[in-house]
Amino acid sequence: MASIALDNMALRKKVQMMFSIVFDTAWRIGSGTEGETLSDLGVVLDPAGQPILPGSSLKGRLRSTCETLAHALDLKACMLDVEASGVGCTSDVKYYHQVREDYQGATRNGLAARLDWIEQNTCDVCKLFGSPVMAGRIRVSDGQLVDWAEVVQVRDGVVIDRDSQTAVDGLKYDYEVVPPGSRFEVVLDLENPSDSDLALLGVALFEWASGATIGGFTSRGLGRFRLQDVLVRGVDMSDPKQRVQYLTKTNPNERLTDFGDWEKYFAEYIEKRAPSS
Numbered sequence: 001m002a003s004i005a006l007d008n009m010a011l012r013k014k015v016q017m018m019f020s021i022v023f024d025t026a027w028r029i030g031s032g033t034e035g036e037t038l039s040d041l042g043v044v045l046d047p048a049g050q051p052i053l054p055g056s057s058l059k060g061r062l063r064s065t066c067e068t069l070a071h072a073l074d075l076k077a078c079m080l081d082v083e084a085s086g087v088g089c090t091s092d093v094k095y096y097h098q099v100r101e102d103y104q105g106a107t108r109n110g111l112a113a114r115l116d117w118i119e120q121n122t123c124d125v126c127k128l129f130g131s132p133v134m135a136g137r138i139r140v141s142d143g144q145l146v147d148w149a150e151v152v153q154v155r156d157g158v159v160i161d162r163d164s165q166t167a168v169d170g171l172k173y174d175y176e177v178v179p180p181g182s183r184f185e186v187v188l189d190l191e192n193p194s195d196s197d198l199a200l201l202g203v204a205l206f207e208w209a210s211g212a213t214i215g216g217f218t219s220r221g222l223g224r225f226r227l228q229d230v231l232v233r234g235v236d237m238s239d240p241k242q243r244v245q246y247l248t249k250t251n252p253n254e255r256l257t258d259f260g261d262w263e264k265y266f267a268e269y270i271e272k273r274a275p276s277s
């Protein structure tokens with residue numbers, strides 16, 4: 001058997017996905033400050049005044065999509081709350097404190113023991129997205145803006161009284177949104193994904209392709225988007241042809257092997273986790 005430590009560090013597999021995110025509705029990811037238009041709630045814009053779709057927001061949304069679907073693949077999701085989920089995972093501080101001595105013991109016994117301990121004590125979602133004791137296997141780029149209305153809209157909101165469900169007199173605010181139709185390109189990179197990682201990411205991508213939401217005020221109908229033009233490519237070092245192609249080319253488009261139809265590619269991993277019969 002190969003050493004766990006070496007197995008963890010050697011490049012065995014890379015999977016890269018590229019897709020467009022197309023907003024069917026207006027959306028907003030708040031800047032946390034007053035907006036460019038002096039509205040109460042601004043959207044995040046770059047110095048040129050164009051909307052930003054941060055990789056961290058995309059990754060967070062992808063993670064929560066995976067959390068809601070993990071059980072369908074018989075995978076574990078700690079939801080960052082061991083008490084609520086019943087799944088022991090080092091991402092929850094409470095759990096970490098319970099097992100701290102055990103973890104420190106494993107760490108003293110060398111890298112292999114440490115990695116083995118992390119493997120046993122990390123849920124499947126945190127293995128993919130990262131935990132306080134181990135970097136994740138996925139990287140999500142910022143959205144690259146391709147198309148938008150070139151103007152930020154300001155909408156009015158009224159403060160609703162929670163008890164009476166009616167508007168509170170005189171309590172109004174406004175908020176900025178990016179109008180419908182904006183389009184971004186996104187790249188996901190996975191390093192040494194397991195078959196479970198690919199199944200989990202696959203179900204999340206199917207969910208996103210059928211329509212999902214991101215950002216603030218989604219209960220008011222904001223933030224609906226779809227995926228389009230999904231491409232999947234990569235290298236599996238156990239495949240001699242792919243390996244040689246990766247090691248002897250410099251152009252990224254030639255180094256990585258096109259894995260073909262993305263739905264078919266991920267469906268294979270999903271069916272392995274969730275057999276239909």
Ligand SMILES: [Zn+2]
Pocket residue numbers: 077078079080089090091122123124125126127
């Ligand atoms: Zn976890």
